[in-house]
Amino acid sequence: MKQIEIGSVMIRRFSLYLIYCLAIALSGCKSSGSINAPVMSGSAQNGYYRVQHGDTLYRIGLRFNQNVNTLVRWNNLANANAIEVGQLIRVRKPVGVSRENTVKKQSSGNMVRQPAPVAVSNAVPDISLQWPVRGRVISMFNGQTQKGIDIAGNRGTPVKAAAAGTVQYAGDELRGYGRLILIKHSNTTMTAYAYNDSLNVRNGQRVQAGQTIATMGDSGTSGVKLHFEIRVNSQAVNPMRYLPE
Known part of the structure; x- marks a missing residue:
C-alpha cells in the first residue's frame, strides 16, 4: 500500500511540473518559454538557461557574462529578484539585436550610454490558420x-x-x-x-x-x-x- 501511495505522489508531482512548464510558455511577463524547453542540466542551450535552486539573476549574469539589466530586458522581467526555479531565462543575445548599451566617448571625454535597441522579430507561422471563432x-x-x-x-x-x-x-x-x-x-x-x-x-x-x-x-x-x-x-x-x- 505504501509503494502505491509513493507512486501516486510521484505521478502528481510530475503532472504539476508539466503544468508549470506550460505556465512558463504562456506567461505574459516572463520570457517566452516553450513546452519543449530549450535548456537542460544547468547549462545554456539555444540561448536559454533554466533557473536552478540557489540561482539569482546576478549569479546567472556572472555565469554567462551578461549584465543584470540586459537579462531583465531580454526576458521582460517585472522584478529581477522574482525569478523561480524551473523558469527559462534568455542568456544569449536574441537574433536581430545589435550590440546593446554601446558606450562611446564624446569629444569631452564623458562616457555616454546609448539607448538599448529594440529586438527585431522574424517569427512567422509555418502553417495557414483560420479563425477559431468569428466575433468582434x-x-x-x-x-x-x-x-x-x-x-x-x-x-x-x-x-x-x-x-x-x-x-x-x-x-x-x-x-x-x-x-x-x-x-x-x-x-x-x-x-x-x-x-x-x-x-x-x-x-x-x-x-x-x-x-x-x-x-x-x-x-x-x-x-x-x-x-x-x-x-x-x-x-x-x-x-x-x-x-x-
Missing part, C-alpha cells in the same frame, strides 16, 4: 500585457482549431486562463485558446482544422470571450497578421 475583437495584441487577442461572443459558441495539430494541454490548472487548450501544429507553431466554458478534447488528441475543440465561456475572466494566441518558436506573434480577413 475587443482586445488587441500588444506584445507586452496582451500576448494575443480577445474575441467577444456568446456562451456555448463552438471554438474551433485554427489548424490541424495535437492537443498538448486541455485543463484548468493555469491561473488566469480558465479552461485552456494548447495545440501544437508543427515544430515551431502553437496556438492557445483560453476562457472556455467546456473542453471537447483531451491531452494527446489529434485534431483537424475547423474541428470543434471547446465552447466559449468566461472561466478565469469576466464576460464571455475567447483569448487566442499564436506562438512561433515560443514567441507570441500578432494573430491579426496571420488570420484571414
